[in-house]
Amino acid sequence: MLPKAIIAIAALAFSPANALWPIPQKISTGDSVLFIDQAVRVTYNGVPIIPIGYNPPASSNFDSRQIVQGAVSRAFQNIFSTNYVPWKLHPRNSNFEPKVAPQNRIQSISIQQTGKDTSKTFKPRAGDVDESYSLTISKNGQVNISAKSSTGVLHALETFSQLFYKHSAGPFYYTTQAPVSITDAPKYPHRGIMLDLARNYQTIDDIKRTIDAMSWNKLNRLHLHITDSQSWPLVIPALPKLSQAGAYHPSLVYTPADLAGIFQYGINRGVEVITEIDMPGHIGVIELAYSDLIVAYEEMPYQYYCAEPPCGAFSINNTKVYSFLDTLFDDLLPRVAPYSAYFHTGGDELNANDSMLDSHIKSNETSVLQPLLQKFINFAHSKVRAAGLSPFVWEEMVTTWNLTLGSDTVVQSWLGGDAVKNLAESGHKVIDTDYNFYVSLYFENRDIM
Template sequence: MFSRLLPVWSFFLLLTTLHPVAAVWPAPQSYTKGNTTLYLNQNIKVTYNGAFLPYTYGYVPSGFSSKEVVQAGVSRALSGIFESKFVPWVLHKPNSKFEPDVYQGQNWLKTLEIIQKAEDKPSAFKPLDNEVDESYNLTISTAGDVKLTAISSIGILRGLETFTQLFYQHSTGTSWYTPYAPVAIQDAPKFPHRGILLDTARHFFPVDDILRTIDAMAWSKLNRLHIHVTDSQSWPLVIPALPELSSKGAHHPSETYSPADIERIQKYGVHRGVEVYFEIDMPGHIGVVSLSHPELIVAYNEQPYYWWCAQPPCGAFKLNNSAVDDFLEKLFDDLFPRLHPYSAYFHTGGDELNKNDSMLDEGIRSNKSEVLQPLLQKFIDTQHSRVRKAKLTPVVWEEIPLEWNVTIGKDTVVQSWLGGASVKKLTAMGHKVIDSNYNFWYLDCGRGQWLSWDNGLAFETGYPFNDWCNPVKSWRLIYSHDPTAGLTEEEAKLVLGGELAVWSETIDPMNLDTIVWPRASAAGEVLWSGRIDPATGQNRSQIEATPRLNEFRERLVKRGVRASPIQMQFCVQGEAWECEYPM
């Protein structure tokens, strides 16, 4: 009874003991910390399975041995602490004492002992989902000894990222410390597939933008970059056996990915535990091929576009034409051997194929499912067998099994963009699923129409010019989404994880970072840590998450990513109750 008499907000005052927050994003499965300050400098002795591992600033690995992966990870982790200059005044009230007195003597971190408990499997650096153990344990003793253990080198990378997030720079400029010793963390991901889909066809992203995205993914413990590399709008991918594809289909010669670019992106990802895989969307969403191979495509840039596809320019493969198959054989024979060393997957697309396209196909002249379905079944069978022959695993969009009733292999992973009922159906059918529910995880939504609407009836039809998936998915909405909601336990096991979608109608290098970050990190926590907080058994609360995401966002900015703020600075500096909806 007494508590009911207290003003509502007095409870929030009690929460101040939670501040400063536990810092790490995404939240570890188990995490205890103390309040002893330990300092870090470049003399920390690093060992890997007992052998001395020198810390080299900017270490560039020459290959993919476990040792090289770990050594490069250590170099990045320590550099990340020393170089990012993150003095955390922005997380504390103005004029407050927020850091240790550096002149009161410093206790130093002495050792960073890294132990990998098993040898990496050959697939460690291009795993199928669930093939690599990403778990790790991290302890920091008050005596200054750090111990990081994991099964795989990828687990070690995850632990190093967590380690990085425990440190701040002192405002005096040349000291780095953690105020949280002793630390004990046990951690492992909830879902094996935690990704971002980046569309490089509607706008081109230079390699550096992609590498920076991979960096921020690794910091967020996201591990799959799905590059939707072509679409009806452009073909930036250089295929040496078919050079006309990019020479006629790229926006500009400067906006292409050479084989060396692709390899560089993939290798960069491997070293950060981010598997990069590619999608060539077909048989729809491929109109651009018409610019170099018009005989293979129907309905290219037909108008009114909505009769033939979801957005201009339209264009699909002819479904009953052996030349398409010959073309794809040549394309895949060139591409797959180059992708295979660093990817386990290849995505053949399959979304939004419009039946009307085949009305224009002189070899079909029908939009009837009973005519088209067997042709599509054959198309998928043929192409997926090529994917498998190249030792890749096919991924398709949900329409292939759900809308077209095409039978796909048990190995095939299905990506759902409609989410919800589709995920339920797919898992009930026994399919492995990647969830990209557009109501939650489409990062491009809500910023308005890109089509132009003329005055008159079009204006009235389009007004107020919201886009199809309005509104913007705020991080709070993104964070509320559980990819396994509504599923049975058996069904939930088939959900490999999810991907945030970055369709690039109105996204290019100028605004990429501000749109993706830190919202993708919010989903990253759902995918790594789980929607449920193990400490409470309840859904994770924004109250606990917000200050941690504020801190993580500051770290993104300090490490070179133009992440958007999620709150005004008063809130970032304040206590959680000050910017909580009071109820």
């Protein structure tokens, strides 16, 4: 037998609903035509909302109505400004477009949110939010959207916008699929992408464009690998030399306002941003700003000290490192906490040979390094938790160093093989970012188990 997913994809390919993505869990469509115009009446929990040109205000205090109103505005923007005529979805030179008959039109859009959003809705841990929704369009043009959370409403409006095309004859927008009935929910609570902003600086507009694309695909976690040995573009006001010395150029930085804007932009589109400061390896660039914290910076031949130059790791038995982390976390974490439930402390590819060059250690023996690393992670994660966040780490903290982690810690597996299975079976929360499936971004497309 063919797997159910293949059958569903095949069925959708031969149905009119071939522009919906991701494929809804349940869908039925008809063959009646309905047009839509910008004068359609939209209500949210019975109260009219303005559907055109609304942008939610910049704030860390999120309001469900404002988020939904922004989503309606974007859905209308998608329908009325994208101007997509579906030539490629039909045979060449076919007569697929309906006759223009705007009297057959969408009459109203009623949005009902049946549950109440909480602070967890806007900075959720995996599984905190019910993202399900239902969407119906009657043959006579009545649209009903129902969801327990505003996040579900966002997904429903995205699906709704994908049902409509522009008519090549002019400014007319239509669906050929009424009546429509869709019930949908994501399969996994964590559906993410990782952007490496340290090795390859991306503009704020680039990051926001990525968030837009994620919202179109109903992805919900953007992981920003924001520092590494290559550069430190993140402005930390309490440690100004980090970005002054560590950024590729003074203009290639992310200010506190930039970071807050990225968080806010994501939340308004159902995307939670997870920030990563990779440590204790992948952090050699600090040597350019603050001396006596880093060992093995730019050591050669690099393959003895790191996977990719420039090398450099924290001197994990150095009290100055702990003082530095106090200052770093006390500045950064209170600015992350209003917007995210997680903070990533890295932990991949730490090379034991770095500590051979460390005057505070002078050993690469696991028996020496493991307790020091445990102390380091305990300290870092205590700061993360004190800020109300849950820690993320890369898998080597468990699979290589056998560290004991808190039950709230998410282990990010990336090396493939049986690691995800083994980590999950040993009781860890796990996501899979298998590098074997690397394209141009890392896709974090597995459940938190």
